[in-house]
Amino acid sequence: MSIIRLSGTVNDSIVDGQGLRFTIFVQGCPHRCEGCHNPETHDFEGGYDADTEDILKEIVGNPLLDGVTFSGGEPMCQAEKLLPLAKALRQRGLSLWAYTGYTYEALLEMPAAAALLQELDVLVDGPFVLEKRSLDLQFKGSSNQRGIDVQKSLAEGRTIVIF
DSSP states (O other), X not given: OOEEEEEEEEEEESSSSSSSEEEEEESOOSOOOTTOSOGGGOOTTSSEEEEXXXXXXXXXXXXXXXXXXXXXXXXXXXXXXXXXXXXHHHHTTOEEEEXXXXXXXXXXXXXXXXXXXXXXXXXXXXXXXXXXXXXXXXXXXBTTOEEXXXXXXXXXXXXXXXX
């Protein structure tokens, strides 16, 4: 498949999307939001290289997983490298979520990101805004962020916000 730059992975997450999830934290983020939950993922030179084939084997080895979440860092900065993994995961029936500091609408204008969107079920979009932070929000850190049903949005040609 491909080599991607990672900060790390979590095999059994219940906070990075619905159900039991394998979360992939990519390394590198241009947004550098104040108060970011994962500031160690900002440096594009940090982290380590990983083979997406090895990540796929690890995911497939856990039959309890409901899905996989791409987080970071900024997954859309490595969208082209995540795409083959996303396709392989969808073929196995796993749900796919991604967190991004970009808006859904901006991603539609970025070819590699738009291709990755085709494989996602849910996108949590928008930068983290410290002044809008709330611990009462499920699956997002600040109230400006949106949970988007990607497949329905693509089918209807408009953004469908589900949370």
